[in-house]
Amino acid sequence: MNYNLSPGFTIRLHRRAITDPLRRVLVSGGLCCLALLAGCKGKGKEKEGKGGGPKVLQAEAVVVKAAPLSSVYQSSGTLLANEEISVYPEVSGRITAINFKEGTNIKKGDLLVQLFDSDIRAQIRKLNAQRELQIITKGRQDELLQINGISRQEYDNTVTQIAAIDADIAAGEAQLRRLQIRAPFDGVIGLRNVSVGAIVSMTTLITTIQQVNPLKLDFPVPEQYNGAIRTGDPVHFTVAALRDTLKGNITALQPLADATTRTITMRALVPNADRKLIPGAFANVFITLGRNNNAIMIPSQCIIPTTRDKKVAVLRNGKVDLVTVTTGMRLVAEVEIQHGLQPGDTVIATGIMQLKKDMEVKVTKIRE
Structure with a gap:
């Protein structure tokens, strides 16, 4: 047994x-x-x-140091022409001349398209002949009026007829200008959609004009960055067609946020003298929100998340002290500590889930 x-x-x-x-x-x-x-x-x-006392944990640690940090936000933008219009005729008519070559530079005021205007020019010549006759009549009446050879009413009628003819001539010249389509600004003209002899109306698209130097760059940013970005701040961006990083300057900010995306559209002006950039291209935009020369960065794995806040295990006199911290910008493997740590603090980097307050810890390695 x-x-x-x-x-x-x-x-x-x-x-x-x-x-x-x-x-x-x-x-x-x-x-x-x-x-x-x-x-x-x-x-x-x-x-x-x-009675043997608390168990001593072996862990690696990081010594907190202050270092410069630039806060950069990345966004997606679109390049746009600084000025752009679609060319439509003001009145219906027949095209008698096209004076531009597709894809070439044009100057402000250049005559692009001429519509038929012979009838209006003939009417203007007729009005000019009538005006000359009335001017001669008025000269004779000036002499007769001085010797009371005519009444004042007859003289005033002649003056009024001259003014009416002048108004008709001005109206005819305005019609002539409407039959001439001219460039409103310097730029590059696009493809033409009409030919000489075509009958066009006010809905007929003739061509497009774009001003490509400089270009506009529109991009959205979250509404919380509204106060961090101002007019005149530099913007860097890249495009698929070029390897270089290009630069522009912010010229305007949308005064209201988009109700759906909660973002604010910002616009930068980009020089394009060599015309390497084209309107409509996609751009990766990088905006520097600020620079802190004394930022405190620690590895992301050192953060202990809780239900209410975030804590970091700081080693003081060989024992653990759980400190509540406020985090800022996050990088790939690091996070900024805005409040809670000071340069020189030793932060435990491994075994953080086993740590408790006042627990003894032996540092086996100090990470760089």
């Missing part, structure tokens, strides 16, 4: 040993003594485990 008293203590008895009353008493007493010894030994081990 076996009796297990405690780990490491086993007594084996034979059935014959318990038949004798005296031996039974001796055996029972021996068993009691052994049980007491085993219990005392177990209690001695537990006390030793509790």
